[in-house]
Each structure stands twice: as C-alpha cells, then as structure tokens.
Amino acid sequence: RTGARVERLPLSRFTTLGVGGEAEVWFAETHEQLREAMEQPYRILGGGSNLVIADEGVPERVIRLSGALAERDLTPDPHLSEDPWVVTGWVGGGVPLPGLIRQLQKLGLSGLEGTVGIPAQVGGAVWMNAGTRYGEMFDGLHTLEIVTPEGTRQVTPDDLNWGYRDSGIPRNHIVTRVRLKLRRAAPEEVLAKMDFADQARKGQPKMKTPGCAFKNPGGVSAGKLIDEAGLKGSRVGNALIAPEHANFIVNLGGATAADVHALLGLIRDRVPVPMELEYELWP
Ligand code: FAD
Ligand code: EPU
Numbered sequence: 001r002t003g004a005r006v007e008r009l010p011l012s013r014f015t016t017l018g019v020g021g022e023a024e025v026w027f028a029e030t031h032e033q034l035r036e037a038m039e040q041p042y043r044i045l046g047g048g049s050n051l052v053i054a055d056e057g058v059p060e061r062v063i064r065l066s067g068a069l070a071e072r073d074l075t076p077d078p079h080l081s082e083d084p085w086v087v088t089g090w091v092g093g094g095v096p097l098p099g100l101i102r103q104l105q106k107l108g109l110s111g112l113e114g115t116v117g118i119p120a121q122v123g124g125a126v127w128m129n130a131g132t133r134y135g136e137m138f139d140g141l142h143t144l145e146i147v148t149p150e151g152t153r154q155v156t157p158d159d160l161n162w163g164y165r166d167s168g169i170p171r172n173h174i175v176t177r178v179r180l181k182l183r184r185a186a187p188e189e190v191l192a193k194m195d196f197a198d199q200a201r202k203g204q205p206k207m208k209t210p211g212c213a214f215k216n217p218g219g220v221s222a223g224k225l226i227d228e229a230g231l232k233g234s235r236v237g238n239a240l241i242a243p244e245h246a247n248f249i250v251n252l253g254g255a256t257a258a259d260v261h262a263l264l265g266l267i268r269d270r271v272p273v274p275m276e277l278e279y280e281l282w283p
Helices: 031-037 097-107 122-127 187-199 222-228 257-270
Strands: 005-010 022-028 042-045 051-053 061-065 085-092 141-148 151-155 174-184 239-241 249-251 280-282
Touching: 022 031, 031 061, 031 141, 031 174, 051 257, 061 174, 085 122, 085 141, 097 122, 097 187, 122 174, 239 257, 249 257
Parallel strands: 022 061, 042 061, 051 280
Antiparallel strands: 005 022, 085 174, 141 151, 141 174, 239 249
16 A cells, blocks of 8 residues: 545535535645555546546545645756746646646746636646636646556647647546746736736626536537526526626525526526536546
C-alpha cells in the first residue's frame, strides 16, 4: 500500500451543483498513490464544476488529485523561457484554477486571464479546454503530463487534436500536471483583461450550478436557443432553468440528479437545433 487516504464520502460535497451520492474517494498525493488508485475501475474528479452525479453515487473509485499533485511551481524555466515568453515549472492538475489566475496576474504573466471565473481545477479545465470567448486553457499550455494505467507520457498541444471545449485527451487519461507558456505583461494590463472577460459573467446566475448545460452549436448561444424555446424559469423538483441565462440549470436547494436530467430532456425535446451536452453525467 502506498498510504493514499481513502474515504467513503458524499460526492455532493465536491460538486458546484451540490448533487451526488457516495463513492470511495481516493486522495492521490503522489504519482505512486495515483498508480495504486488506478489499479481498479476509476473516475477522476476535478473541481466538480461540470458534473451531474447520480443520487446513488458511482461504483468506481473516485480519484482526487491532492498533495504534490496540487502544488505549483511558477518559477520561469531558464532553459525554456525566452523573453517575452515564460515557461513555468510544473503546475499540478489538482490546483484550483481561480487562485492560479489571480496569482499569474500579480506576477505579470499573460495568456490565461480569459478563463477568469471558471471554478475548475487545472486538470479538469485542461481536459475539456475550458474557456470563454476571451480565451481558453490551450492558449497557455507548453507541456502536459498524462497518466494512464499503462504509464506516464508528456505531450505538447501540437500532439493533440484540441478545439472548442475539447482537449482531444481520452476520458480517464489523467492530466497530472502541466507547464504553462505565458507572456510577460504589466500586471495592470492583465487585470484589465480579466475585468473585461468577467463582465460577460454579469448575466450568469449566482446559485449552485455546474455551468452551461450545452455547448454552443456552431457558435450560436445555446442559452439563446433555450430562451427562444420559452424554457426560462422551467422547474422540475428543485432544479430550475435560470431566469438569468437559459443554459444554466440551478439547484434551488435539495435538487436531485433526476430533476436535472428531466430538465435536460425537456430542453432536448423543445429546442429544434441538435445540441451537444457540455456537462458530464455520472454514471
Ligand atoms: P470536473 O467537473 O470535476 O470534471 C469534468 C470532467 O473533467 C470529467 O470528465 C472529469 O473526469 C474530467 N477531469 C477532471 N480532472 C481531470 C484531470 N486531472 N485529468 C483528466 N480529466 C479530468 N466552463 C467553461 O469552459 N467556460 C466557462 O465560462 C465556464 N463557466 C462556469 C461557471 C460556473 C459558475 C460553473 C459552475 C462552471 C463553469 N464552467 C465553465 C464549467 C466548468 O467549470 C468547466 O467545464 C471545467 O473545465 C470543469 O473542470 P473541473 O476541474 O471542475 O472538472
Ligand atoms: N442570450 C439570450 N438568452 C439567454 C442567454 C443568452 O438571449 O438566456 C443571448 C445573450 O443576450 C447574448 C448571447 O445570447 O446576446 C450570448 O450570451 P452570453 O454572452 O451569455 O454567452 P454564451 O454564448 O451563452 C458562452 C459560454 C460560457 C461563457 C460565456 C462568456 C458556452 C456553452 N458558454 O456563453 O461558458 O462563460 O460565453 O464568455 O460556450 C460554460 O461553458 O460552462 C460557460 C459558462
């Protein structure tokens, strides 16, 4: 045994929607602990900000990167950095993205500020190339370390077929850490860009939610399509299609995964354009 902490816990505690039953959570603090956790069927949990987890929980081990896999070394690598570009040391997949973005701003490192306000962990945000119209994770990546039960490999963005909300990395290939490639800039300049990108969130609900339910089909706002179908304010149980923005489903308190699934079904039935789900549903 590698000594990884293992605990049976309600996953609702780890999701921004506040929904999800119990599972065996493996807190992997080192590569060795991660390898042990991956010896049986597993899922990888990041910030839980894009997940709708069943009220029954999941039977697989749920891995959470912590300890050394949630640390960051933002020191410029002297061999890889060339003015104005800075390539950092390793940033763990378990690092919370919002704090990292604030830290990069203070250091005057530009490239990822467009992702301000995304309540993810670095690994989860990289895995789905989270972003806004002001920037996405792949704008600031130099190298990615990916771990699977078969072993560990390092890749660059050029090795991956990434795009809108998609890294091209298969499910359950774990992004353990990344090196960032950023540009030196005045901290005030980075802050101004963050504030600008943050303006786009003014119309988003402030309640418990897993973010946008559907990806924008062909660049059209899914929220606008759901709104035009007259679905704002629709409620099933304690889940509600937000009156502020129709692509957000919010938990009014005590919502179940079944409530959210019912609203997703209603949207699929009523919106005439096919839309791809952005959330991930467990199981
Ligand atoms: P989780 O929700 O924990 O997991 C999502 C998926 O990533 C799962 O398949 C999981 O297995 C996988 N995963 C997690 N960690 C890893 C890892 N280390 N390696 C490999 N796979 C992993 N998204 C946007 O793109 N743009 C936005 O503007 C945006 N705004 C949001 C606003 C709010 C208020 C909320 C709640 C969400 C928002 N989201 C947004 C959605 C969400 O933040 C993103 O989808 C984010 O990428 C999810 O990352 P996570 O770490 O929370 O992953
Ligand atoms: N709109 C409506 N009704 C609605 C929602 C939106 O008419 O209910 C209209 C707005 O008025 C606006 C247009 O649609 O004219 C676009 O809306 P918004 O600016 O809110 O952007 P979006 O395309 O709906 C995308 C991302 C968000 C991201 C914002 C800001 C997707 C699926 N959504 O939303 O990302 O925060 O841009 O950059 O790409 C997420 O992915 O989880 C997410 C929250």
